Amino acid sequence: MAVYSHSRLESFESCPLKYKFRYVDGIKKAEQGVEAFLGGVVHEVLRKLYDDLQLEKLNTLDELLEMFSARWKQLWGPQVRIVRAGMTEQNYFDAGKKCIRNFYESNRPFRQSQTLGTEVHLTFPLDTEGKYQVQGYVDRIARRPDGIIEIHDYKTGRTLPPQQKADADRQLALYQIGIERQWPDTRGVELVWHYVACRETLRSRRTPQQLVQLRQQTIELIQSIERTRQFEGRKSALCDWCEFKPECPLWRHPDSVLALPPAQFKADDGVRLADEFARVKHERDALDRRLEQLKEQVIAFARQQNLQVIQGSGQQLSVRHSEWEKFPGKHDELRAALETVLKKAGKWEEVSELDAAALAHALEKANWPADLVAEVRRFASITARDSVTPHRDGKGPGEENS
Ligand code: SF4
Incomplete structure (x- = not known):
């Protein structure tokens, strides 16, 4: 013990x-x-x-x-x-x-x-x-x-x-x-x-x-x-006073290579991997930021020109705008009130005890009375999303049609 x-x-x-x-x-x-x-x-x-x-x-x-x-x-x-x-x-x-x-x-x-x-x-x-x-x-x-x-x-x-x-x-x-x-x-x-x-x-x-x-x-x-x-x-x-610093995996590599002459330092496998990883990550982050800016520009262009497809050189961009109704989730304070409305109207079972997708489907297809649809819709908020997807089509100037 x-x-x-x-x-x-x-x-x-x-x-x-x-x-x-x-x-x-x-x-x-x-x-x-x-x-x-x-x-x-x-x-x-x-x-x-x-x-x-x-x-x-x-x-x-x-x-x-x-x-x-x-x-x-x-x-x-x-x-x-x-x-x-x-x-x-x-x-x-x-x-x-x-x-x-x-x-x-x-x-x-x-x-x-x-x-x-x-x-x-x-x-x-x-x-x-x-x-x-x-x-x-x-x-x-x-x-x-x-x-x-x-x-x-x-x-x-x-x-x-x-x-x-x-x-x-x-x-x-x-x-x-x-x-x-x-x-x-x-x-x-x-x-x-x-x-x-x-x-x-x-x-x-x-x-x-x-x-x-x-x-x-x-x-x-x-x-x-x-x-x-x-x-x-x-x-x-306190690490500087720790007797295990020479074998500590948090310090062993930095301490061993930082003491090397510059040429040997640069030739170390760990240093080379760390440098390349950091460089690629930095480039990818910069590309991600640039892609986000371009996406915003494409969406703005499509909206201004009322377009859903934009032609490029050998590829097209599909631009989609979607909207859907979002109902209060389990932890939302409006959830209990919505449940009461549905139970009172006898529709609780029909929407699988308030599954959001089932409810949205019921509002569209189930022929509910108009005043009930309007009352339920008071609980909804509209959520929107824009997407831009490239597709190759080979129809740009100087390219063969496929
Ligand atoms: S084991 Fe490593 S991290 Fe922990 S005190 Fe020692 S040197 Fe620092």
């Missing part, structure tokens, strides 16, 4: 194809974006800070920064990818140090709550039968002096989201469900996000009704994932 984490659910929501690569095909990539790498090292250092505090050791800021530098150097390698143009490893290294400094300075002396665990692995069901399982790692769980349990999460992204986003966040609210299951007597839970790059903290609470709703929504999302057979790619700005 699959166990769903918040990132697994989020991966499906942002791009079902990425979800398939990662969780259905099980493709693992050593490659890592620099943002995730930075986040990982910051998380390790903050974990160490609270783990040591549980053993009554308070690290100084300098010690933590040293730890950060050492761990960065130890883990950095060619697998770390910098996407943003003009940025270097040093920029991200400095940004990571700033995150540690910000957190340290705004949370010292770190005794506001008692740490119950760091990187705590939670696994819990969303339903009573245990069919829908969720798991996650909580950065830090702590208990405040007033008994409230805090679920802490460290965020190293550059942007501070609005409070509404925190109030609607799924990840920590899911963890709350797991924690309340683990400690049913807890006096309350608060969700806390440390935006360490911005030196800001967001807090949020959930009502029991909100958690019930979250369970239901998450179960429905899991059901929709499990029903999915066609995992479509969803292009977005």
